[in-house]
């Protein structure tokens with residue numbers, strides 16, 4: 001396993017990070033524990049959770065993922081060997097089952113962090129992330145920003161001050177953003193610097209061969225500001241495993257189970273996936289491993305947050321650290337990207 005430093009921290013994270021959002025929905029507690037055991041043995045030291053997991057977020061299953069991680073820590077006792085990341089939800093009426101009207105304000109964040117600490121059976125979180133901004137930005141398939149008619153966003157300064165308190169109390173070591181824009185990231189950095197509040201150290205956005213929007217502006221923010229990325233959905237919800245090719249809808253797979261994720265299917269996404277699959281075949285690689293290896297080689301990446309519902313998937317995905325793509329393969333990938341740019345933002 002390769003490890004990468006996150007600037008301005010003493011964190012050295014494994015190039016593969018373990019996504020957890022299937023545990024408690026597509027995976028049982030025992031399966032989640034088996035995944036953590038295997039990943040940990042393979043040198044994975046970053047686990048990424050969220051208070052709202054598993055996905056899809058439902059009142060019945062809410063918080064299960066963190067609880068499953070907590071029972072693993074209680075049983076295996078490896079808390080100090082794992083870099084534990086979790087997240088507080090942003091606003092949205094679909095999150096009202098978590099708290100009454102969640103926002104990124106003081107009361108909500110304080111309540112959220114206590115809940116996460118209890119479920120995770122720990123007294124500190126290594127990386128505490130804002131799951132999405134308290135601003136109306138394009139999210140989860142959205143493409144375009146529209147200025148709000150009325151701006152009632154929680155000021156970034158207020159959110160940062162609460163996070164600063166949590167760092168001072170030792171409950172949180174470092175902070176990060178998720179589903180963020182270049183403007184938002186720069187604003188967090190600017191306010192932190194001017195008020196001596198904690199700087200964000202990571203940005204966790206969707207990033208894969210079907211969505212390279214991060215490279216438009218956030219890539220520059222990372223390079224210039226010493227921030228690292230934690231790409232999520234590196235296989236575009238499984239689309240880049242190739243198993244949905246030719247219109248297949250495999251039983252029990254995420255895109256077959258939930259219509260709400262249909263944005264990953266569509267003529268442009270299908271055509272791009274087909275073109276990437278051809279490059280993989282010609283290079284003697286699986287499409288999944290080529291897609292993950294491409295992310296592993298990007299300059300801004302600290303840890304590639306994989307997800308798996310079976311042990312075979314987990315083994316294949318972690319083994320992507322041993323794959324190095326040639327310049328020729330990367331050039332062929334760029335040609336496809338220029339033909340079909342970002343079909344699944």
Ligand SMILES: NC(=O)c1ccc[n+]([C@@H]2O[C@H](COP(=O)([O-])OP(=O)(O)OC[C@H]3O[C@@H](n4cnc5c(N)ncnc54)[C@H](OP(=O)(O)O)[C@@H]3O)[C@@H](O)[C@H]2O)c1
Nearest residue numbers: 019020021232233234235236237238241253254307309313
């Ligand atoms: N911050 C955010 O808003 C956000 C959003 C999404 C994810 N995340 C984080 O990122 C992690 C990973 O995201 P993700 O689960 O969407 O990643 P992904 O790699 O895009 O999708 C993972 C899913 O694809 C399928 N799959 C994975 N490897 C496969 C393989 N080798 N062959 C065939 N199918 C394979 C599995 O689903 P099936 O078996 O059902 O097909 C698996 O659960 C999450 O657990 C979470 O920690 C964060």
